[in-house]
Amino acid sequence: MNAANRYDVVIIGTGAGGGTLGRVLAPSGKRILFLERGTWLPREIQNWLTADVFVENRYISPDTWRDKDGETFQPQVHYFVGGATKMYGAALYRLRREDFGELRHYGGISPAWPFGYDDMEAYYDRAERLYVVHGARGEDPTEPPGAPYPFPPVSHEPRIQQLSDDLARAGYHPFHAPCGLMLDESDPPFSLCIRCDAFDGYPCLLHAKADAEVIAVRPALEYRNVTLITGAEAVKLNTNAAGTAVTEVVARMGDGRQETFAGDIVVVSCGAANSARLLLASANDRHPNGLGNASDQVGRNYMFHNSQAVLALSMEPNPTVFQKTLAVNDFYFEGPDFEYPMGNIQMLGKSKPEMYRGERPGETRLAPTWSLRDIANHAVDFWLSSEDLPRPDNRVTLEQDGTVRLSYEPSSDVPAARLFEQLKSMLGHLGMHRDHLLPRHAYLKTAIPIAGVAHQAGTCRFGTNSATSVLNIDCRAHEVDNLYVVDTSFFPSIGAVNPALTAAANAIRVGDHLLERLHASTPAEPELVEANR
Amino acid sequence: MTRYDVIIIGTGAGGGTLARHLAPSGKNILLLERGDWLPREIDNWRADAVFIDNRYISPDTSYDSAGKSFPPQIPADALTSGHGGWHDPWVTQ
Numbered sequence: 195m196n197a198a199n200r201y202d203v204v205i206i207g208t209g210a211g212g213g214t215l216g217r218v219l220a221p222s223g224k225r226i227l228f229l230e231r232g233t234w235l236p237r238e239i240q241n242w243l244t245a246d247v248f249v250e251n252r253y254i255s256p257d258t259w260r261d262k263d264g265e266t267f268q269p270q271v272h273y274f275v276g277g278a279t280k281m282y283g284a285a286l287y288r289l290r291r292e293d294f295g296e297l298r299h300y301g302g303i304s305p306a307w308p309f310g311y312d313d314m315e316a317y318y319d320r321a322e323r324l325y326v327v328h329g330a331r332g333e334d335p336t337e338p339p340g341a342p343y344p345f346p347p348v349s350h351e352p353r354i355q356q357l358s359d360d361l362a363r364a365g366y367h368p369f370h371a372p373c374g375l376m377l378d379e380s381d382p383p384f385s386l387c388i389r390c391d392a393f394d395g396y397p398c399l400l401h402a403k404a405d406a407e408v409i410a411v412r413p414a415l416e417y418r419n420v421t422l423i424t425g426a427e428a429v430k431l432n433t434n435a436a437g438t439a440v441t442e443v444v445a446r447m448g449d450g451r452q453e454t455f456a457g458d459i460v461v462v463s464c465g466a467a468n469s470a471r472l473l474l475a476s477a478n479d480r481h482p483n484g485l486g487n488a489s490d491q492v493g494r495n496y497m498f499h500n501s502q503a504v505l506a507l508s509m510e511p512n513p514t515v516f517q518k519t520l521a522v523n524d525f526y527f528e529g530p531d532f533e534y535p536m537g538n539i540q541m542l543g544k545s546k547p548e549m550y551r552g553e554r555p556g557e558t559r560l561a562p563t564w565s566l567r568d569i570a571n572h573a574v575d576f577w578l579s580s581e582d583l584p585r586p587d588n589r590v591t592l593e594q595d596g597t598v599r600l601s602y603e604p605s606s607d608v609p610a611a612r613l614f615e616q617l618k619s620m621l622g623h624l625g626m627h628r629d630h631l632l633p634r635h636a637y638l639k640t641a642i643p644i645a646g647v648a649h650q651a652g653t654c655r656f657g658t659n660s661a662t663s664v665l666n667i668d669c670r671a672h673e674v675d676n677l678y679v680v681d682t683s684f685f686p687s688i689g690a691v692n693p694a695l696t697a698a699a700n701a702i703r704v705g706d707h708l709l710e711r712l713h714a715s716t717p718a719e720p721e722l723v724e725a726n727r
Numbered sequence: 728m729t730r731y732d733v734i735i736i737g738t739g740a741g742g743g744t745l746a747r748h749l750a751p752s753g754k755n756i757l758l759l760e761r762g763d764w765l766p767r768e769i770d771n772w773r774a775d776a777v778f779i780d781n782r783y784i785s786p787d788t789s790y791d792s793a794g795k796s797f798p799p800q801i802p803a804d805a806l807t808s809g810h811g812g813w814h815d816p817w818v819t820q
Contacts, residue, residue, distance in 0.1 A: 239769075239772050242769050382764075383764040388766075388767045388768065390768070390769065392769070400767070
């Protein structure tokens with residue numbers, strides 16, 4: 195191996211996990227390598243164009259997986275510097291305190307984490323500062339305690355303020371949704387974010403969304419000891435003869451040749467499905483079931499949210515530009531006449547005519563006499579998330595040719611259906627047409643449930659028992675001394691809020707551990723807030 | 728009345744650059760700008776908004792030598808026809 199390819203830490207993947215970890219380690223002076231299979235996401239006007247992003251799928255990376263029946267599908271993955279966060283809505287929630295314990299659900303048990311919320315609180319505080327989270331602590335009764343949000347909440351536009359008022363009048367607890375963006379509403383000319391209508395699900399052309407590229411990878415690269423190689427897909431991890439340490443990271447480079455890299459520490463941060471894939475593909479004599487997989491848990495317990503995008507029709511027009519400002523957690527732990535957790539309700543980015551199915555009004559099935567523009571002008575868009583439970587049979591395996599096979603069935607559709615019915619029953623009180631709550635597949639052009647792999651988690655769960663978990667508390671493989679997995683793979687349960695902030699907070703936590711292990715230190719981090727006006 | 732060391736009227740290539748040069752001196756400098764901040768929006772990038780709808784042409788009126796009013800922009804036909812209101816010495820000479 196080329197001596198230049200030796201590093202203190204090799205991080206495979208640059209998303210919320212790997213990118214954030216690299217940002218934490220960068221000031222230490224240690225030699226750090228980011229390996230990213232994708233490229234930089236191009237900055238171009240198409241970033242803002244709905245048809246290109248949502249219909250032509252311009253930023254969905256070519257990859258093919260198979261489902262449980264062996265049918266191929268294209269997962270909605272984004273292989274770019276910054277990973278899945280390039281396209282996310284930057285909804286940066288903490289898991290609830292109760293999510294760290296065992297929770298009884300309609301479909302079974304959501305297992306406890308090996309530590310409690312109190313052990314994560316300080317890392318959440320740091321992650322919120324790093325990711326420029328705007329919010330209002332105390333509005334959401336289910337939210338656990340923490341430092342005040344580092345930035346004020348993103349304000350509601352009038353129709354959403356009305357919705358908030360209506361919800362409050364009906365006895366609910368609407369709150370300002372936590373959101374990571376470089377917005378300063380008190381000083382618009384100097385605000386990087388312009389509150390545009392192309393935020394949720396779009397890459398930000400202005401680099402004003404707090405994604406891992408902008409917040410973590412680019413600042414990390416300011417340090418001379420940090421290197422990024424794009425177009426480098428890690429395909430196998432080789433170990434020493436005893437199988438106790440990773441000695442080589444084999445990557446397929448853009449031109450097709452293979453190159454090897456070495457790190458005293460190797461961190462796998464490829465996203466839950468691809469992290470499991472890399473470990474499974476790295477089976478050897480000492481690890482016949484896949485690297486670090488004596489527990490047979492690698493790839494199992496794949497979770498993603500049982501999510502629904504739904505559209506309601508407002509009686510009054512809804513001219514909102516930036517809609518993702520409100521959420522409701524009143525049904526997070528139970529609902530009326532339902533003693534189990536239902537989930538989280540939040541706003542989506544405002545839908546647009548280009549997204550809707552059907553060229554003529556009647557084809558949309560929404561409101562047959564309305565044009566697509568009428569619908570868009572009255573649409574109020576919600577996102578309902580219910581917790582998915584870990585099931586051993588929901589798993590990532592490898593086909594003979596190395597293709598990912600994702601076998602998945604939701605743990606239960608009942609809580610999601612109850613949450614849908616709950617919102618539907620409320621519409622009349624919220625200034626919306628009764629009985630018009632339309633699920634995504636009824637109106638969006640693109641909707642393939644299993645292909646929506648956002649919020650994937652759980653394939654390398656952590657725990658204290660090496661017989662039932664892949665990673666120890668530090669997110670290090672039980673069986674491999676220098677191998678870490680730092681993305682959402684470690685989640686033993688996923689809760690019902692967006693997992694990105696937890697992925698970032700955990701990366702900071704593991705980063706602190708690695709600094710200690712490497713006998714390194716970094717300056718205090720006052721620059722985190724200052725740098726992100 | 729507020730007093731300044733330097734008042735610069737206009738924030739373009741001349742006034743803006745001058746202010747940038749003077750700023751580190753610590754002198755009290757006032758920039759007066761008749762316009763507003765140019766909005767940052769997707770229309771910045773749209774040819775039809777910029778060149779056809781003239782989205783960023785500020786409302787104002789000027790008068791030519793014959794006393795005819797015209798907006799302070801270059802009409803599309805000015806450069807080829809040689810008449811149309813805009814007397815640009817670099818073009819008409």
